[in-house]
Amino acid sequence: MAISEEEWELKPEDQELRAFWIDLGSSMEEDAAWQRILWLIHEKLELVKRGEGGKALYRDPRDGRLWELAYDHPELKNGGPPRLTCVDQESPW
Numbered sequence: 001m002a003i004s005e006e007e008w009e010l011k012p013e014d015q016e017l018r019a020f021w022i023d024l025g026s027s028m029e030e031d032a033a034w035q036r037i038l039w040l041i042h043e044k045l046e047l048v049k050r051g052e053g054g055k056a057l058y059r060d061p062r063d064g065r066l067w068e069l070a071y072d073h074p075e076l077k078n079g080g081p082p083r084l085t086c087v088d089q090e091s092p093w
C-alpha cells in the first residue's frame with residue numbers, strides 16, 4: 001500500500017522523526033521514516049544552513065518551523081539513520 005503525499009507532510013504535532021535500519025537477516029533496509037525524512041528534505045523543506053557532520057537546518061515553508069537534520073552514528077556509512085528534529089527559533093544554529 002502506497003503512502004500518500006498528505007500522510008508524509010509534517011503535522012503540527014510532529015516534533016521528531018527518527019529513522020532506523022530494518023534487519024532482514026541477509027541485508028539491511030531503510031524504514032519508512034527514513035524514506036519520509038529524505039522526501040521532506042528534498043521535496044518540501046527549505047535548506048537554511050549546512051553544518052558539520054552532515055547536519056543541516058531546514059525551514060518548513062508552510063508554518064515556519066525549523067528542523068535540524070542530524071545523524072546519530074557519524075562513524076557509519078553516510079552517518080547511519082537520519083533524525084529530523086523540530087528546533088526552537090532561538091536555536092544556536
